[in-house]
Amino acid sequence: MIDSGKQPEIKRVEITVNGKTVQARTDKPLIHACLQAESEVPHYCYHPGLSPVGSCRICQVEVQQGKMPARVMVACRTPVAAGMVVDTESKGAHDSRKECLEFLLKNHPLDCPICDKAGECTLQDYSFAEGQGEGRSVEPRRKLEKRKDLGDVIMLDQERCILCSRCVRFMEEVPETPQLCVAGRGSHSIIETWNNQPLSGNYQGNLADVCPVGALTLKSFRFKARVWNLTKTASSCGECSRGCSTTVEVLRAGEIVRIRPRHDEEVNKWWMCDTGRFALDHFSEVDRLVGACMPSATRGWDQFPVEDGLQVAADMLMAAEKPLIVASPWLTVEEGTELLTLGRQLNGRVAFVSPAQNELADDLLHTGDPAPNRRGLTDLGFEALSPEEILSAASEHSSILCIGERVASLLGEDGFNSLPSATRVLLFDCALPAAQEVGNSPIDLAIGLATSAERAGHWVNIDGIRRPILQARPAPTGVWNTVRLLQNLLGLLATREIQS
Amino acid sequence: MVVVQRRELTFWERMYLPEIVRGLVITFKKMFEPRVTRQYPEQAMPTTAVTRGQPRLTVKDDGNIACVSCGLCEAACPAYAITIDGKETDRFIEREPERFDIDMLRCILCGFCEEACPKEAIFMSNELELANTTREGLVYDMEQLKRSTSTLQPRIDYVRKINDRW
Ligand code: SF4
Ligand code: SF4
Ligand code: SF4
Ligand code: FES
Numbered sequence: 001m002i003d004s005g006k007q008p009e010i011k012r013v014e015i016t017v018n019g020k021t022v023q024a025r026t027d028k029p030l031i032h033a034c035l036q037a038e039s040e041v042p043h044y045c046y047h048p049g050l051s052p053v054g055s056c057r058i059c060q061v062e063v064q065q066g067k068m069p070a071r072v073m074v075a076c077r078t079p080v081a082a083g084m085v086v087d088t089e090s091k092g093a094h095d096s097r098k099e100c101l102e103f104l105l106k107n108h109p110l111d112c113p114i115c116d117k118a119g120e121c122t123l124q125d126y127s128f129a130e131g132q133g134e135g136r137s138v139e140p141r142r143k144l145e146k147r148k149d150l151g152d153v154i155m156l157d158q159e160r161c162i163l164c165s166r167c168v169r170f171m172e173e174v175p176e177t178p179q180l181c182v183a184g185r186g187s188h189s190i191i192e193t194w195n196n197q198p199l200s201g202n203y204q205g206n207l208a209d210v211c212p213v214g215a216l217t218l219k220s221f222r223f224k225a226r227v228w229n230l231t232k233t234a235s236s237c238g239e240c241s242r243g244c245s246t247t248v249e250v251l252r253a254g255e256i257v258r259i260r261p262r263h264d265e266e267v268n269k270w271w272m273c274d275t276g277r278f279a280l281d282h283f284s285e286v287d288r289l290v291g292a293c294m295p296s297a298t299r300g301w302d303q304f305p306v307e308d309g310l311q312v313a314a315d316m317l318m319a320a321e322k323p324l325i326v327a328s329p330w331l332t333v334e335e336g337t338e339l340l341t342l343g344r345q346l347n348g349r350v351a352f353v354s355p356a357q358n359e360l361a362d363d364l365l366h367t368g369d370p371a372p373n374r375r376g377l378t379d380l381g382f383e384a385l386s387p388e389e390i391l392s393a394a395s396e397h398s399s400i401l402c403i404g405e406r407v408a409s410l411l412g413e414d415g416f417n418s419l420p421s422a423t424r425v426l427l428f429d430c431a432l433p434a435a436q437e438v439g440n441s442p443i444d445l446a447i448g449l450a451t452s453a454e455r456a457g458h459w460v461n462i463d464g465i466r467r468p469i470l471q472a473r474p475a476p477t478g479v480w481n482t483v484r485l486l487q488n489l490l491g492l493l494a495t496r497e498i499q500s
Numbered sequence: 501m502v503v504v505q506r507r508e509l510t511f512w513e514r515m516y517l518p519e520i521v522r523g524l525v526i527t528f529k530k531m532f533e534p535r536v537t538r539q540y541p542e543q544a545m546p547t548t549a550v551t552r553g554q555p556r557l558t559v560k561d562d563g564n565i566a567c568v569s570c571g572l573c574e575a576a577c578p579a580y581a582i583t584i585d586g587k588e589t590d591r592f593i594e595r596e597p598e599r600f601d602i603d604m605l606r607c608i609l610c611g612f613c614e615e616a617c618p619k620e621a622i623f624m625s626n627e628l629e630l631a632n633t634t635r636e637g638l639v640y641d642m643e644q645l646k647r648s649t650s651t652l653q654p655r656i657d658y659v660r661k662i663n664d665r666w
Contacts, residue, residue: 113570113618114595146594223586223595226571252583 013082018089024080031059031075039088042097042126044104044212045164046076049270050173053077056164057100058126062090072096094130101131107142107187108213109159117214119227123162144190151198153274154207154216158190161215167191170210174271175203175364191215202366205277209260209270220278221258225251233472234262236459237276238330238372238405238452242365243461244268244276248453248472256283256453256472266465273366282406282451289431289448291478295438306480307488309447313401314492316424316445317346320399326390326411327352327382328404328429329371331482332457332469336373336380338486339403345493349397352377353410354384367462376460387411391418399424404482405451408433417442428485449482450475457483547626549658552611555602556625556647558656565646566621569597573613573622581606582613600642604630614659623655 012023015030017037024033029052034041044056054077063078064070064085072092087093105127112118144158165182168191172178179199183192193199199207208218230249237244237259245264251257259280261272292309296302317323325348327339343350354371361368378384385393387410394400400423402408408416408429416433419425419442427446436443454475460466475481480488512518538545547553555573558566569586587598611624625647632638649656 113572114568114593118570223569223588225585226574228575229571 013080015080015082015084015086017086024084026080028080029076030061030063030078030080030084030086033080034061034075034086034088039086041075041088042122042130043076044122044162045166047166047170047210047270050166050169050210053165053169056104056162058097058104060093060096060100062087062093097126097130098132101127102136104162105131105135106137107159108162109141109146111157111160111214114223115160115214116217116222116227117160117211121213123213142187149198150193150216151200151204153204153219154199155219155222156191157215157217160213161191161211162213163189163191164212166210166212167207167216170206174206175201175362177201177203202273202275202360202362203271203364205274206261206271218258220280224257230257231472233470235453235469235472236372236461236467237272237279238282238459238469239273239276239279239370240360240365241367241369241371241374241462242268243372243459243465243467244272244365245467246272246276250473253473255285256280264467266463267461267467268365271365273360273362273364275360275366283453285476287431288476288479289429289446290476292445292447294445295441295443297438300438305478306447306485309445310485310489310492312445313426313447313489314496316399316426317401317489318493318496320346320348320397320424322346322397323348323399323401324390324393324397325350326385326400326402326407327377328402328407328410329353329355329374329377330405330452331373331377331403332455332459333373333376333380333466334457335404335482335486336377336382338483338490340380340382342486342490342493345490348401349383349393351383351385351390352404353390353407354386355410356386369462372461373459375462375464376458376466379460379464387415391415394423395420397423399426401426401428403428403449405430405449428482447485448476448479449485450479454479455481455483541629545628547628549626549654551626551628552609552624553627554604554609554625554630555607555611555613555622555645556627556652557600557642557645558621558623558649558652559646561649564591564593565596565642566619566649567597567600567617568593568595568619568621569600570618572616572618576612576616577607578610578612579606579608581608597642600645602640602645604638604640605635620656620659623652623659625652625655 011026013026015022015024015033017034018039020037022033022037031041031046041059041061043059046052054074057074059075060072061075062070062072146157146159148156148158150156168180171180179193180191182189184190207216230251233248235246235248237246245262245267247260247262248256249258259277261268261270263270291303291305293301293303323346325343329352340350357368358370360366408427413433424444425442427443428449430449430451432446452469453472456471458466458468560566569584571584574582574584581603583601584597585599586595589596613622614624
């Protein structure tokens with residue numbers, strides 16, 4: 001689905017939407033043209049990434065065609081035809097939407113105060129815009145299961161469901177693993193999994209995004225935050241070389257509580273995998289390496305500020321004959337460029353760790369290559385070395401500089417700890433590898449770095465598409481931006497060269 | 501430079517003594533009128549349901565807090581005084597606050613939170629006093645804010661009456 005090799009030819013016809021002339025695609029329903037013309041048409045069951053079914057009936061617009069009188073019809077199931085004149089704001093359209101909303105809300109619980117969707121729920125938005133303030137029905141509302149566990153990722157509240165079937169179609173059409181169904185008929189319909197099996201697969205998280213209401217919610221985000229308290233920053237996912245475009249959502253300038261896919265036609269469309277969505281631990285603030293540190297025989301880890309750390313690093317690197325510079329594939333293009341300059345200045349060998357393919361690859365998004373900027377660094381001229389190759393090459397160098405997010409863990413805990421003691425090891429990483437004791441740790445100098453949620457730059461994905469990562473929240477005090485760090489280091493080296 | 505033109509004193513005023521006598525007459529008269537000065541804090545101000553004191557949280561008769569941590573008061577608060585984190589319960593009402601802080605130094609006692617609350621969970625009580633020796637001590641947490649429904653009842657009734665007018 002994602003790799004769009006051959007594009008069929010797109011035919012267009014001319015239609016009028018609210019007085020605007022639009023070239024509408026004939027392979028898309030009318031609603032697509034209306035939205036393209038920037039006319040708001042409420043919709044629940046229609047999702048641009050899924051096949052249209054026309055089940056919610058909210059997307060009513062008035063269409064006039066030829067000599068026929070104007071009629072109200074659902075925009076998501078009407079094919080476009082040349083010469084259509086569409087009015088999305090006519091009285092007829094608004095009245096039909098209002099009636100439709102009344103039915104949708106007939107059995108809807110008054111849950112907004114505790115609903116995780118509140119604030120980004122289109123049922124709320126359109127009820128506010130079009131609906132009436134009070135319900136007229138006197139019958140009790142339908143009672144259904146409110147905490148239905150659908151596996152590790154998703155929680156279903158059947159009362160909130162408006163039966164748009166987006167979730168059913170998502171499972172069938174995108175990961176192509178049908179697991180959900182509409183069970184029962186009429187007002188007894190509910191969403192269920194086949195045989196009440198828990199959901200499986202690496203794309204379940206998207207269900208919470210496609211559900212227009214708060215029926216399918218993420219367990220990990222359950223009651224964590226009100227969405228209007230989140231600061232959203234556009235970024236890219238770093239869990240594989242696809243580099244899905246994402247939105248990183250931060251609660252009160254602190255914790256990252258949610259990562260969601262951002263629509264990007266060329267990369268990930270509307271989706272992302274659960275591996276990327278739930279990779280929040282990598283951004284945690286606990287156990288971070290802040291400032292710089294060095295092992296001291298008497299005092300354990302000696303802590304000092306980055307400025308001093310860089311002085312030590314400059315001395316160490318100047319003394320080295322031909323240092324081995326090992327980058328992490330999480331470095332951005334900008335950081336890679338600085339690092340190459342450093343490599344040239346030190347006459348060193350510059351490479352990046354190229355981790356082995358993992359078993360998460362699928363034919364939708366995940367490439368199975370956990371190196372988000374592999375392409376960017378390769379294009380810059382970095383050599384790709386596997387962790388084993390790096391470890392064996394290390395003994396040939398008197399100094400090794402490992403730099404970038406997760407670089408130590410990419411080399412493997414044992415691998416990193418087995419770096420030869422004769423080699424000087426400088427580690428610039430977000431955290432120290434586990435259980436580093438002075439005495440048996442190979443590290444001679446460590447400096448803390450910012451994670452990919454705390455700095456900005458670009459990654460180039462597997463298809464050569466360049467996408468930004470942006471700073472979603474501030475780095476801990478005492479942690480420098482990697483580009484600034486490298487530029488300062490270069491400056492120090494230049495000064496030293498002049499002095500000697 | 502501004503030259504202030506003072507009024508010329510009359511002869512009797514310049515005599516001084518008659519004015520003293522006039523003043524003393526007023527003083528003696530006041531001694532026999534009812535006193536208006538309140539001996540605060542020994543004599544507290546009487547309050548009514550209309551008194552808009554500090555916000556407090558209602559605890560329902562079953563012992564559970566009425567708040568569902570919807571965050572509407574937090575959003576309505578113009579002084580950003582409220583901070584709420586939610587957590588899941590095992591009751592029918594699925595959510596309750598895990599943390600509910602009101603920074604009383606920020607609170608401007610506007611009553612927007614009371615108005616925003618869909619759950620009758622926060623009310624402007626008749627409590628008016630606020631003193632402490634540290635700033636942190638004036639950030640009230642959930643335990644300090646909880647009040648029983650009966651304590652807040654007059655205000656609850658009053659607010660319901662006002663809302664009915666809409
Ligand atoms: S799904 Fe939307 S309308 Fe329904 S309770 Fe949740 S926020 Fe409210
Ligand atoms: S659970 Fe959500 S996505 Fe699925 S049918 Fe119900 S409302 Fe639609
Ligand atoms: S508005 Fe009411 S229910 Fe909502 S968080 Fe505030 S006190 Fe709690
Ligand atoms: S969006 Fe058109 S019928 Fe649901």
